[in-house]
Each structure stands twice: as structure tokens, then as C-alpha cells.
Amino acid sequence: MFEWLLIPVAYLLGSVSCAIITCRMMGLPDPRGQGSGNPGATNVMRIGGKKAAAITLMGDLLKGFLPVFLANSLAMSPLLQALVGLAAFLGHLYPIFFGLKGGKGVATSLGVLLGFSWVLGLAVIGTWLLVYKLRKISSL
Secondary structure (H helix, E strand, O other), X not given: OHHHHHHHHHHHHHOOOHHHHHHHHOOOOOHHHOOOOOOOHHHHHHHHOHHHHXXXXXXXXXXXXXXXXXXXXXXXXXXXXHHHHHHHHHHHHOOHHHOOOOXXXXXXXXXXXXXXXXXXXXXXXXXXXXXXXXXXXXXO
């Protein structure tokens, strides 16, 4: 029964904005008011460079990965694991702590995917890196 509690916990974890926290900790401006206005790693890189972006990216990946990994480790049903991953993703898109205005969810969704299957997750990351190298656009 307690397994269902992981769904709102995953949403709350997803609602934590790693971009905003990273920028505050590094003395950078709020990413929602700078660059593209998106609280994500790409915009944080524009504002604060590679280190700030890497911290943001890792935080966003982990907040998708950890709840799904925990659900998997607890041998939850595939349906519950999927709902936990969806909750973390939706928390990133619609964070309760920031007026339901979040990021695009790319890194968080990759974290969720890595939690389900690290092989598939790495394949998606490899494909993204290849497209980025060829096109120089991170959103493709």
C-alpha cells in the first residue's frame, strides 16, 4: 500500500528546479528571467557556463532516475514504476513550487528512461549526442 506514496513523492522531487537552485548557489541570475527563460541546463549554460549547466543537467537526470530506480528496486509493478516516472516528469514540467511553470523535461525524461532501462537510456543519449554534434542544436 505504501508503494502508491512514491507517486506524490516523485512529483515533489520532480518539482524541485535544479536550474534555479544551481543558479542561486552559484550567484547567477534566475534562469527564468535570462536567456530563453527556460529553467533548464541549456539556458543555465548560457548564463553561467559549462559547470553550472553540468550540475543542472545531473540534478535533472537524477530527479527522474532515482524515483524509478527506487520503484524498480522495491519490485513495484511495471504500472506503478511507470506512474512514478510520469509523476517525476510532470513535476518537472508543472512544478508546484514554481507556479506550475517548469522546464521542458528533456533531462528528467532521460533520467526516467535510464531508471527503466540503462541500455535504452544510453542509446537515446548516444543518439541525442550524435544529432547535437551534427546539427549543433540541443532541442532536436
